[in-house]
């Protein structure tokens with residue numbers, strides 16, 4: 561485990577508990593989906609994991625060493641754990657896209673050519689090279705989202721936390737994002753995505769963690785978590801479409817196993 565949170569509790573000032581007794585760990589190279597209805601606690605956990613929020617109780621450790629919430633501890637944590645926030649307006653702050661994306665690499669003390677290379681690569685990965693000189697306040701929502709993701713990717717963290725990264729992206733944007741994430745994942749980056757897109761979670765995640773009312777309700781291999789449709793429905797979610805169609809076809813004997821992607825499903829039906 562690279563990052564490990566144990567028995568975390570947290571409340572926002574003047575509010576009831578947002579997280580209670582949550583234990584969550586991430587291993588190198590994992591692909592994890594965080595699921596759960598609005599207000600379940602996903603974004604709060606992400607902010608605990610990158611040190612933006614300090615837990616009221618519980619432990620947070622990186623590479624087996626407890627994280628301290630002083631400047632040095634947070635620098636160590638954030639050099640390993642990158643968070644793409646749910647709202648890009650919370651993330652973007654520099655005048656132009658290129659300046660914003662270069663901020664992280666510059667802060668890491670990289671040379672000017674290395675910074676330039678990181679920025680160019682991250683912008684290309686998110687399909688926004690043509691927006692490099694555009695003021696961030698002149699971007700559309702989806703363009704802002706892409707820029708915010710590029711800014712975190714450019715730092716090449718070992719763990720990438722993405723809070724609803726596909727929300728507001730057009731189909732090609734989703735495709736480019738997932739390709740960029742696949743490339744990082746192949747190099748060993750652990751990726752955790754909080755999402756309401758059950759189809760994306762089904763096709764992409766190795767492991768799924770379902771939050772409900774500030775606690776973990778179900779977790780395990782994605783196939784196992786998604787196999788109990790009634791339980792998901794009771795938690796305000798639903799099984800994935802490819803999974804439901806696949807399960808019906810398995811029942812009728814048309815195919816043997818439930819596919820993970822639409823492309824696989826179509827190929828199985830055609831065969």
Ligand SMILES: Nc1ncnc2c1ncn2[C@@H]1O[C@H](COP(=O)(O)OP(=O)(O)OP(=O)(O)O)[C@@H](O)[C@H]1O
Nearest residue numbers: 572573575578596597598599600601602603604605
């Ligand atoms: N800044 C805040 N101040 C007070 N309460 C907050 C704040 N942010 C979140 N909460 C509360 O904490 C709980 C968990 O919220 P959180 O944003 O973590 O949920 P989420 O699972 O990310 O939801 P969503 O799917 O809508 O993004 C909710 O009850 C919410 O009302």
Ligand SMILES: [Mg+2]
Nearest residue numbers: 602603646723
């Ligand atoms: Mg959220």
